[in-house]
Amino acid sequence: MNRRTLHIAHLFPDLLNLYADRGNILTLTQRLRWRGFSVEVHEVTHRDVPRLSAYDLILLGGGSDREQGIVAEYLKGYKAELKAAIEDGLPVLAICGGYQLLGAYYQLPNGEKLPGLDILNMYTSAGVGLPRLIGNVAIETPDAGIVMGFENHGGRTVHEHEPLGKVLHGHGNDGASGFEGVRYHNVWGTYIHGPLLPKNPRLADVVLTTALQYAGVKEPLEPLDDELENQARQAFLKLRMPEVETSVPSL
Amino acid sequence: MFAIWAGKLVTLLLRMRGKDATSFPGKVALRISPKLLAWFGRRIERVIVVTGTNGKTTTTSLLASMIGHQEAIITNHKGANLAQGIATAFIQAASWTGKLRAKTAVLEVDEATFPTIAEALPIVVIVVTNIFRDQLDRYGELDTTVEKLFEAIRKTEACLVLNGDDPISRRLGLRSSRKTFYYGMARETARQDTRRQIRDGQFCLQCGHELRYDGFWYGQLGLYACPHCDFARPHPEFIGTYLGPTLRFSEEGLPDLTLDMPVEGLYNAYNVLAATAGARVVGLWSEHIHAGLANYVSPDGRMQSFQLDVPVKLNLIKNPTGCDSVVQAVTSDPAQKVVVIGINDLAADGKDVSWLWDADFEMLTDDPSIVRVITSGLRAHDMALRLKYGGLSSHVISVIADMDEALDAALSIASSQSLPIYILTTYTLLHPTVQTLTTKVGSHESTNVAYRTSVS
Ligand SMILES: [Zn+2]
Numbered sequence: 292m293n294r295r296t297l298h299i300a301h302l303f304p305d306l307l308n309l310y311a312d313r314g315n316i317l318t319l320t321q322r323l324r325w326r327g328f329s330v331e332v333h334e335v336t337h338r339d340v341p342r343l344s345a346y347d348l349i350l351l352g353g354g355s356d357r358e359q360g361i362v363a364e365y366l367k368g369y370k371a372e373l374k375a376a377i378e379d380g381l382p383v384l385a386i387c388g389g390y391q392l393l394g395a396y397y398q399l400p401n402g403e404k405l406p407g408l409d410i411l412n413m414y415t416s417a418g419v420g421l422p423r424l425i426g427n428v429a430i431e432t433p434d435a436g437i438v439m440g441f442e443n444h445g446g447r448t449v450h451e452h453e454p455l456g457k458v459l460h461g462h463g464n465d466g467a468s469g470f471e472g473v474r475y476h477n478v479w480g481t482y483i484h485g486p487l488l489p490k491n492p493r494l495a496d497v498v499l500t501t502a503l504q505y506a507g508v509k510e511p512l513e514p515l516d517d518e519l520e521n522q523a524r525q526a527f528l529k530l531r532m533p534e535v536e537t538s539v540p541s542l
Numbered sequence: 543m544f545a546i547w548a549g550k551l552v553t554l555l556l557r558m559r560g561k562d563a564t565s566f567p568g569k570v571a572l573r574i575s576p577k578l579l580a581w582f583g584r585r586i587e588r589v590i591v592v593t594g595t596n597g598k599t600t601t602t603s604l605l606a607s608m609i610g611h612q613e614a615i616i617t618n619h620k621g622a623n624l625a626q627g628i629a630t631a632f633i634q635a636a637s638w639t640g641k642l643r644a645k646t647a648v649l650e651v652d653e654a655t656f657p658t659i660a661e662a663l664p665i666v667v668i669v670v671t672n673i674f675r676d677q678l679d680r681y682g683e684l685d686t687t688v689e690k691l692f693e694a695i696r697k698t699e700a701c702l703v704l705n706g707d708d709p710i711s712r713r714l715g716l717r718s719s720r721k722t723f724y725y726g727m728a729r730e731t732a733r734q735d736t737r738r739q740i741r742d743g744q745f746c747l748q749c750g751h752e753l754r755y756d757g758f759w760y761g762q763l764g765l766y767a768c769p770h771c772d773f774a775r776p777h778p779e780f781i782g783t784y785l786g787p788t789l790r791f792s793e794e795g796l797p798d799l800t801l802d803m804p805v806e807g808l809y810n811a812y813n814v815l816a817a818t819a820g821a822r823v824v825g826l827w828s829e830h831i832h833a834g835l836a837n838y839v840s841p842d843g844r845m846q847s848f849q850l851d852v853p854v855k856l857n858l859i860k861n862p863t864g865c866d867s868v869v870q871a872v873t874s875d876p877a878q879k880v881v882v883i884g885i886n887d888l889a890a891d892g893k894d895v896s897w898l899w900d901a902d903f904e905m906l907t908d909d910p911s912i913v914r915v916i917t918s919g920l921r922a923h924d925m926a927l928r929l930k931y932g933g934l935s936s937h938v939i940s941v942i943a944d945m946d947e948a949l950d951a952a953l954s955i956a957s958s959q960s961l962p963i964y965i966l967t968t969y970t971l972l973h974p975t976v977q978t979l980t981t982k983v984g985s986h987e988s989t990n991v992a993y994r995t996s997v998s
Binding site for chain 2: 306337485489527530
């Protein structure tokens with residue numbers, strides 16, 4: 292294969308690895324390898340210095356409140372550089388805690404504000420006495436069809452950007468707005484895990500296409516055999532969110 | 543009193559229909575009398591609680607077997623560790639007039655349930671097996687589990703028996719400021735790490751710095767110390783040396799005990815160590831400990847054997863670390879084999895199946911002796927996807943959502959080639975699978991001695 296290597300950075304897998312981010316990394320790398328690309332995954336721990344210019348895609352996962360605070364503190368020094376790279380089109384997939392980190396702050400129930408990266412016009416607050424938003428979730432997205440998975444977050448996120456999608460089942464960003472996640476330049480932010488990508492191969496391919504373009508690879512992705520993925524999607528909807536399955540004729 | 547009668551009647555009705563009566567009688571009784579547990583609490587002398595993420599069912603059974611050799615005890619069976627399961631255990635040990643037939647109870651208690659029952663019972667000893675990442679949707683996050691345990695401990699006057707090799711348990715001990723006994727494996731038996739596995743609590747829970755490890759046993763269990771503050775593994779009062787078929791148990795001032803391991807594997811060595819440490823704290827002599835181990839009957843789903851045309855072994859899986867131990871045991875059998883993995887996502891299983899991706903199923907996909915993997919249960923497809931992305935060739939994977947059909951398919955493949963079958967299931971698939979296999983054993987013509995039932 293004459294193709295170049297795609298570089299994926301998994302930021303702080305030692306801190307932010309609460310929601311099976313490994314599943315997202317595996318999905319991205321396997322779907323590239325099955326198409327003949329080579330992939331290098333850089334596990335950037337909190338001891339390493341992130342080299343943003345060397346990455347074609349960044350994955351920022353979820354952690355507990357305590358660990359998120361450590362990450363926010365640690366990332367402070369890279370805030371400006373990361374913001375510039377994102378404005379320049381660096382693809383970032385941010386999930387749960389990683390999604391919250393992109394905003395200005397995360398306010399804990401005791402009122403304390405954990406500062407975020409302040410890259411997006413967004414904030415999250417846990418509220419007082421509010422239940423965690425937990426359960427299966429499905430959303431309708433403009434470029435990746437129905438995206439489904441599981442959500443489990445205490446925080447309510449409010450932002451001024453495009454959402455990732457419209458909630459068909461579940462809570463979404465704040466349990467009230469009817470929207471889930473965020474889309475900004477080449478950033479995807481979402482509360483959906485499960486993990487996110489294995490059962491949403493279209494979204495995985497949208498992310499990969501964007502990352503390849505960012506890396507200077509122009510050719511389109513060849514289709515893969517997604518029979519098992521599609522069966523898994525259908526089975527999941529039929530069993531856990533039947534009203535979504537019947538409302539949408541084709542997945 | 544009426545609540546006890548109702549519970550007993552329900553038990554009789556369920557048994558007449560051949561149904562499992564480990565939780566439902568207690569549920570009915572608690573609905574009639576929500577204070578039933580406190581009522582029993584005033585009538586029992588002492589309660590020993592086993593809690594933690596992994597191994598609590600095995601540890602409870604081991605400890606119950608040891609103490610039960612000395613005196614009559616009350617215990618909850620088959621991992622029925624919520625309030626209704628505990629109430630059921632008391633109801634079944636009570637006469638129709640409410641008199642209990644034992645003075646001591648050895649109870650397995652779910653971490654999330656623990657605070658609600660802690661003040662109802664006279665708990666004297668709390669044994670914690672370990673604190674790992676478990677069903678996140680039920681507990682919120684790991685930190686919540688630790689908070690639940692603190693909350694429960696504060697409501698009792700119990701002393702603690704903790705796993706010193708586990709930094710999260712160590713933190714629990716430090717913060718609780720109770721009389722605490724630690725158990726741990728012998729220092730020199732720790733390994734340098736080889737596989738990447740999930741490690742919770744690898745950051746100091748006192749100051750946030752990364753913990754330094756000089757060696758591991760499994761998961762986050764190891765020789766840890768914080769380079770930044772005084773947080774470190776304690777020197778354990780009870781030390782285990784795992785030697786395969788036996789565990790050497792050392793305690794200062796007393797001769798070593800050589801304990802026969804009734805169940806295989808390092809994770810079970812920890813269970814034997816935890817139970818023996820608990821037994822010592824309660825004041826048990828070595829003869830009761832040895833006898834308890836010899837009389838121990840493996841609970842459902844812990845390498846439980848069924849002899850059909852081919853040998854079948856059944857294992858419960860419920861979280862990444864526990865699952866890793868099971869998969870490790872499966873792949874350490876060099877024989878060619880058929881594997882069935884049943885995943886449900888009901889409340890008792892955990893509605894979030896993300897943990898499948900944290901578990902090291904690559905041990906399975908790397909194993910050339912796997913002839914076929916059949917995935918089953920409500921989330922059969924998710925499990926199949928996990929294996930596909932883990933690198934297992936798709937012609938080795940079959941998806942059969944119905945568990946009985948999956949078992950039949952596995953038996954037909956395995957029988958034709960005389961291969962053993964390993965079955966891994968989540969909680970709500972376990973008991974139906976035990977029943978199906980028990981029925982199959984019953985109808986199997988050459989019922990033989992290798993099968994030891996644990997269904998009484
Ligand atoms: Zn420290």
